[in-house]
Amino acid sequence: MKRILLIGLGRWGANHLRLLKSMPVELFVSDLDQRRLSDSGVPASHQATDPRALFSKIDGAVVATPAQSHFELCKELLEMDKDVFVEKPITLVSAEAKTLTDIAERSGRILQVGHIFRFDSASLWLRDAIAQRQFGRLKTLRGKFYGFKRPRADTGVTFADGIHFIDLFNFFVGRPPRRVHAVLGDFMKRGMDDEALVTLEYEHDAQSVLAVVEAGYHTPEKVREVTITGEKLSAVCDYNVAQYKIKTFENEHVIDGAEIKASEGAVHQLEFSPEEPLRSELTAFIDSMETRRPPLADGVAGFQAVRVVEAALESARTGYWINIVQ
Secondary structure, X not given: OEEEEEEOOOOOHHHHHHHHOOOOEEEEEEOOOHHHHHOOOOOHHHEEOOHHHHHHHOOEEEEOOOHHHHHHXXXXXXXXXXXXXXXXXXXXXXXXXXXXXXXXXXXXXXXXEEOHHHHOHHHHHHHHHHHOOOOOOEEEEEEEEEOOOOOOOOOXXXXXXXXXXXXXXXXXXXXXXXXEEEEEEOOOOOOOOOEEEEEEEEEEOOEEEEEEEEEEOOOOOOEEEEEEEEOXXXXXXXXXXXXXXXXXEOOEEEEEOOEEEEEOOOEEEEOOOOOOHHHHHHHHHHHHHHHOOOOOOEHHHHXXXXXXXXXXXXXXXXXXXXXXXX
């Protein structure tokens, strides 16, 4: 049985706690708030306000602390030969993310990043359908991730929410985009973006694929939606739905003499298992700890996502497209 330390029992850490308590692990917990520790249901012998007091007792850790703390915590854990699951973003600076990835690779440690949408069964279907050419030539990817809510205090919305679909599109295409352009808004005047419109240009099968990611804290309704269009097939995936997430459309543009006609084909609704993606993530982390197989969302994936967000922030500052070295 693996000994796992959960660091951080805040909003998202509480979800990790709920699930880890139901899994076959020996659980340790750490949080600066003693009240959270007392309410955790974990024995006092397995608690500490300073996580470092527990490092020698564990095999791996789940880091669910503010993003600014990720680098130092993960670096210490990896250098002590501990496996690490760190919530996204892996870090706020790509150079630090690269350092963590290099340490994990050198030491043979598992480094998994909390890019949760990779673990949704609907996402896996979309990735495989793209790889199997069911869409034909890929044209566009569109992601909408917004809703009225309290903003994160440690990052802007591109790092907090937009990164979800940025990483997901990297996952679908199998590489980061060639270049990035972004327009960001700071309507709350916090010095951080709270609305984001990010345009990405990918290369897939030697063709250009355009992608757009929208994120924000102001829109009234909660939207978590991805649309993929291809020459032969298109799909809309609603991640707010438990089972019937994907609807496919066999639509094609057909050349008829001097005209281009829009031919609408069959529409299909696809059903998926309603399993909680966070449970799938944590199960995958435990499995990687036991088998030593690389995780689906590894340190490289985390690094690439941060690189794209950095490019988006730079683009918003300068007004230019920012190239990403492949």
